[in-house]
Amino acid sequence: MGESVPLPAQAPAPFEQIMLPHLDAAYSLARWLLRHEHDAEDCVQEAYLLAFKAFARFRGGDGRAWLLTIVRNACYSRMRKSRREEPAVAFDEQLHGAIEDTSGRADFWQRADIREALDRALDRLPAEFREVLVLHELEGLAYKEIAAVAAIPLGTVMSRLARARARLQAELRQLTQEDSPR
């Protein structure tokens, strides 16, 4: 005790030290939003540059949520430019006006065919739904953090998650019926 401990030969700059560990989270979000490997890579690189320039405004706290906000916005502006994706939430609000059954039965989720179809089902959802599910289920972000990243009110996070889950379940039913007609 009391000995000083050697620092790494060259300590990485703070930006890299704080933001690079979140690269997988950033890439996974971009990949799910853009559905394209190279687009996602370009977009994440662009987002890191933007984040670097805006880093003076980062005042600590959750580096991952801060970075994901920038990645998310970069993805949306790319989607808008390419017009590859139209927002489909309005349509869905009507379809699922009442949120009752978002999870069905436990054994549904334990079926092997359901688990294998999860990626394909998520891929079929509109971007707004993919976004909240990826942020919540894969990245483990709290409602409050999702509200900040997606720039929507807290109540909207809850209802959007509920609708996304209901839609996911509907897609899973359809996919697994297509797979194994009985």
Next chain:
Amino acid sequence: MNCDDTRRLLDADVDGELDLARHLEMAAHLQSCRDCAQAAEASRARAAALREHLTRFPASPALADRIRQSLPARSARNPAPAWNFWRLAGGAAALAACVAIGFGWGTGRARSVRMADEAVADHVRSLMVSHLTDVASTDQHTVKPWFAGKLEFSPPVVDLAIAGYPLIGGRLDEIAGQPAAALVYRRRQHVINLLIWPAAAGSVGAGRHRRDGYEAESWTQDGLNFVAVSEIPAAELADFVALYRARVP
């Protein structure tokens, strides 16, 4: 709480988003209502299925290199000096701790927070410098003896692969100015670092901390300090800690 309220708030409860009072009200209702209890079970099953079976795409190493190279020259534009100082203090781990030890620690709580901060810094560094493991092995009988002779204590190494937390190796690290064992576990594509070091110079005690988007959970047991750090949700990390502690001989 009636069935309507319960159904409306069920997912939020499973997501760990309800305050304690409402959570307890809901638990009471679920005890007495079979339909709602089934719905709760389904909600938990869905959460587990999504967490374990949705793909989290990892970034390629080439992308990390591309980003590093595209960033303007280092340190030219380091913003927010106070924050940098704090990060460096945290990043230089033992340095801050040595100073703190020298001047006598503050309260146990402050010490616990400081150690958790260091553990988070160790975790981040292990991801940063591609130095996750010194010994890469999924076998506890390989990892445990590897530490022998390198440390003056013997860290308990347990296999949690069956529970969904495979061991991927071990590493020598440092915390509070002392050599520490870092056990590295994986949860889906997320890494969990479990830092273990003797509590003789100060106990970390039981606590949960959240810093920079990472969760840390600490405890002291049999003369050793433990801090588990990861970016997985706090509830999952608590699950990992409970499983680990249940299996420590």
